[in-house]
Amino acid sequence: MTKINWGASFQIAAVYVGTVVGAGFATGREIVEFFSRFGFIGLIGILMSGYIFVFLGSKLMIIAAKINAKSYQELNTHLFGKHFGILINGLMLIMLLGVCAVMLSGAGAVFEEQLGLSKSTGVVFTIALSIITMLVGIKGLFAVNVVVVPMMISFSFILLFFSIQQPFFLENILYIPFAEDGWKSVVSPFTYAAFNLMLAQAVLVPVASDIKDIHTIKWGGYFGGIALTLILVSSHLSLVNVPNLESYEIPMAAIMKSLASSIYWIFVFVIYGEIFTSVIGNVFGVERQIRQYFNIPTVVTVIGIFTICYFGSFIEYGELLSYLYPLFGYISLTFIILLWMKKETDS
Numbered sequence: 001m002t003k004i005n006w007g008a009s010f011q012i013a014a015v016y017v018g019t020v021v022g023a024g025f026a027t028g029r030e031i032v033e034f035f036s037r038f039g040f041i042g043l044i045g046i047l048m049s050g051y052i053f054v055f056l057g058s059k060l061m062i063i064a065a066k067i068n069a070k071s072y073q074e075l076n077t078h079l080f081g082k083h084f085g086i087l088i089n090g091l092m093l094i095m096l097l098g099v100c101a102v103m104l105s106g107a108g109a110v111f112e113e114q115l116g117l118s119k120s121t122g123v124v125f126t127i128a129l130s131i132i133t134m135l136v137g138i139k140g141l142f143a144v145n146v147v148v149v150p151m152m153i154s155f156s157f158i159l160l161f162f163s164i165q166q167p168f169f170l171e172n173i174l175y176i177p178f179a180e181d182g183w184k185s186v187v188s189p190f191t192y193a194a195f196n197l198m199l200a201q202a203v204l205v206p207v208a209s210d211i212k213d214i215h216t217i218k219w220g221g222y223f224g225g226i227a228l229t230l231i232l233v234s235s236h237l238s239l240v241n242v243p244n245l246e247s248y249e250i251p252m253a254a255i256m257k258s259l260a261s262s263i264y265w266i267f268v269f270v271i272y273g274e275i276f277t278s279v280i281g282n283v284f285g286v287e288r289q290i291r292q293y294f295n296i297p298t299v300v301t302v303i304g305i306f307t308i309c310y311f312g313s314f315i316e317y318g319e320l321l322s323y324l325y326p327l328f329g330y331i332s333l334t335f336i337i338l339l340w341m342k343k344e345t346d347s
Contacts, residue, residue, distance in 0.1 A: 111125070
């Protein structure tokens with residue numbers, strides 16, 4: 001019987017969750033956009049997304065380890081072929097930079113909406129902290145995620161506990177509101193999972209390549225996918241009880257402030273921590289990719305990436321997320337279809 005390194009599996013799971021649970025996820029804005037605004041239909045969509053996260057997330061890392069891919073570029077070339085792979089990698093780079101801008105905008109929104117400071121203060125502070133962490137390398141990425149991810153899971157269940165006690169809790173869960181673009185509720189589970197998995201490969205591919213053990217990687221993917229599903233479900237069950245939930249930039253903080261004000265500031269710290277882990281995760285992936293082409297010092301590459309993302313971050317956070325994320329989701333559908341079709345034995 002193969003011995004599994006359970007400690008490494010949980011580390012992989014923590015990085016997986018920390019990479020996906022970014023600005024949109026942790027603040028609740030992304031969950032509202034893809035699921036919660038559709039009510040009960042959104043809950044069914046979350047369960048479908050969860051299934052994809054568990055099995056395709058694990059498969060992605062196993063294939064990456066088997067072909068010894070050092071970056072997402074090599075995995076995409078393996079899935080799409082040499083010529084189409086170049087196009088996908090170009091799109092991937094644009095998506096990662098776009099999402100990093102969304103993350104920085106989310107960090108700025110936390111400072112502005114929750115701390116009463118300027119958005120630019122939040123953005124600059126996050127960039128400085130990210131550069132310091134990036135210089136530590138992959139160990140810094142593991143360290144931050146291992147602390148923040150369990151806290152995020154705990155807080156999502158604390159919120160759910162308080163939400164259950166609210167009047168009309170069950171009625172709100174079962175309610176299906178009218179939405180002019182209701183057709184999106186059918187494709188949202190697939191575009192959401194596709195988008196997040198395609199972006200997560202920027203971090204998961206090099207992590208799987210470093211760990212190498214297939215069984216450890218597989219269980220890390222399973223644990224990470226299950227944890228993501230649980231956070232999504234518990235967050236959704238809390239969000240559907242919020243009146244006018246689409247009007248908030250950071251709806252999860254609004255719930256915490258009204259239901260559990262005594263631990264509100266800790267929760268704001270956790271939200272910021274999750275945004276921060278996604279920023280460094282995305283930049284880590286882009287930096288690895290650029291290193292394939294140019295022999296540039298890490299610090300120079302990272303500063304260059306953040307300079308580009310800095311300017312994008314000053315577009316309104318909610319607006320940036322609601323346009324970019326669904327668009328990236330449709331682009332990413334091809335990725336998960338090919339990943340699903342690819343046999344692990346072909347790797």
